[in-house]
Amino acid sequence: MNSRFAPSPTGYLHIGGARTALFAWAWAKNQQGKFILRIEDTDLARSSKASVAAILEGMSWLGLDYDEGPYFQTEHFERYKTVISQLLNSGKAYYCECSEKRLQELRDGLMAKGEKAKYDGHCRHKNLSSGVVRFQNPAAGNVVFTDLVKGKISVNNEELDDLIIARTDGSPTYNLTVVVDDFDMKIDVVIRGDDHINNTPKQINLYQALGWKLPDFAHLPMILGADGSRLSKRHGAVSVMAYREAGFLPEALLNYLARLGWSHGDKELFSTAEIIELFELKNVNKAPASFDADKLLWLNQHYIQTAPAQHLLDELAWHLQKNQIEITNEIDIFKVIESLRKRSKTLVEMAFGLKMFYQDFTTFDENLGKKHFKNKAPLELLLAKLMVLEAWTAAEIKAIIEKVAEELSVGFGKVGQPFRLALSGDGNAGSIDLVAELLGKDKVLKRLQMALEF
Ligand code: GLU
Secondary structure: OOEEEOOOOOOOOEHHHHHHHHHHHHHHHHOOOOEEEEEOOOOOOOOOHHHHHHHHHHHHHHOOOOOEEEEEHHHHHHHHHHHHHHHHHOOOEEEEOOOHHHHHHHHHHHHHOOOOOOOOOOOOOOOOOOOEEEEOOOOOOEEEEEEOOOEEEEEEHHHOOOOEEEOOOOOEOHHHHHHHHHHHOOOOEEEEEHHHOOOHHHHHHHHHHHOOOOOEEEEEOOEEOOOOOEOOHHHOOOEHHHHHHOOOOHHHHHHHHHOOOEOOOOOOOOOHHHHHHHOOHHHEOOOOEEOOHHHHHHHHHHHHHHOOHHHHHHHHHHHHHHOOOOOOOOOOHHHHHHHHHOOOOOHHHHHHHHHHHHOOOOOOOHHHHHHHOOOOHHHHHHHHHHHOOOOOOHHHHHHHHHHHHHHOOOOHHHHHHHHHHHHHOOOOOOOHHHHHHHHOHHHHHHHHHHHHOO
8 A cells, every 4th residue: 555745845844744754655665665766857957956955864864754755747748648549549638729818818717607617628629739738637526535624525527627747848737747646656645735626527527438447545634833824934934854954753743743633642752653653544534634843842852861872972973063052972872862862852952062071162251250159168168178178079079068168157059059050151050960980070060160261
């Protein structure tokens, strides 16, 4: 049982596209069928190699692997030509030479009468041999199909136009290419956004004219932004890779997308394996789904807290490289990750928190420095005591902070805060005793000295 994802390479992989890809992927995997990737690049003016690369990158990051492809429609032109000839020869398609002017007048006339703008079949029986090629849509009867998400749909053929299937230059149009490829690729269910639902009856008529077995169709409801309008750039980041940049884990985004219009009881957390195991088209909602950024962040935090440290490190690597943070063996990265994961909602926060362990700095935050380093006594006393500390553990370090506070008759914070600033440079650090332990004695003493010179 095969499904496919058929993006047009005219931009990045968007949240909506990724959700479509995920559902088609999950369905195929669940059925132990093939998931096929087909790039619909026939619109040469709008397609680009960079977009193809961006789509592949997004899918690969999300782990949406395909069993076949990527196929490119531009490599199938001969096949489309053959099918168009077949339709012409069997009288199911015809050439049309109507001028743009005539078509415009026709449209205006029909619309003035309150009728649907539709081609009037002017060239249908003229036996022309050039121009655009139109499919001769059946004149009467209904196209009826049961969409696996939306249910039974019936459209009267009188509503449907004699569709252009080839332009004057012979190039095929979307409805023709999609039918040919879905048939050739033995697609069992066409899973796509419901923005294409109006095309489906036209495509069904093409299948029937060609004598081809119909696939099933499943049209996914659209995704809305918080304001109830269709999710778009206006609502913030919509490209999958922007979520990577913002520090999301792929499994968090995948889990989030899975629940965007699909459910399995009231379960919220799905591993990738569970998505595959439990996915059913009948549980896709008919109504549009709303994008909820807070929920996505909540999921991300959940996965950051629970993921194996090695996996976090693998995903972090991309952020570290981007920020030129180099992990050295001096400090155990896994201990650092453990110390940070509870405080981090995103990998960006985590990478940011990692920085102080692997990058020395030369200055402190000016305002915080003025505030916390004014009184040197706590830092001086800390330095003196830490210098001679032998068992370099968080517990011992904590005891020293407490002792310094006690000797100076101040609260723990009056020592902890300057210490935190001294070690981090900007005051952003977790539990200070643990941070000091992880940093190691050398770095701690150096940074304390630097703070004293502030
Ligand atoms: N290439 C179309 C698009 O990106 C999808 C066509 C389809 O899935 O049938 O909107």
